[in-house]
Amino acid sequence: DAKTTQPTSMDCAEGRAANLPCNHSTISGNEYVYWYRQIHSQGPQYIIHGLKNNETNEMASLIITEDRKSSTLILPHATLRDTAVYYCIVRVGPTDSWGKLQFGAGTQVVVTP
């Protein structure tokens, strides 16, 4: 399985952009990068996913490097409600990955006033 490496924690000032890095140096060509976040005691919330191209939605932007070995999740204007654990996940190959997300420890993001 392709593995991901994320910083354990990071702080961000409210109103500023939060840039969350993720390394996935062993990613294969058909493996997607997914980002989820989990606010304490709630189910994980889907943020965004991508294969090769950069992606943007109403929550965030996902920047994937050309070699696909790393990516960055960008929360453009962090709010206190963005305080959560953020998970970067690489989905393994098509048949092994039915319904399966392999979560690591994630990055604890704390947004401060």
Add this chain to the structure above:
Amino acid sequence: KAGVTQTPRYLIKTRGQQVTLSCSPISGHRSVSWYQQTPGQGLQFLFEYFSETQRNKGNFPGRFSGRQFSNSRSEMNVSTLELGDSALYLCASSPDGGSGNTIYFGEGSWLTVV
């Protein structure tokens, strides 16, 4: 569109008992997967069902089982409960569970075993 619904939200059971948790996926989603979350082990994949068949399975003992009904609703069962089964159990659904699909989670069922 309603999200993934899990019931019950909280429950307390005694060691040795069994428990059944229920999950209603997002309308139109045919893949349902289950996860266990504990402080020590984090989020771990239990199994995935599609069209009433288990299609993928994590590394859990046989005490953990599940099923899916023709309307895609799913249940998971844990028999002979142990203290270590205390956890947040999460259900997730996606259109077909394939890579590239978005997987959406419910709020979970908190199980405490005493």
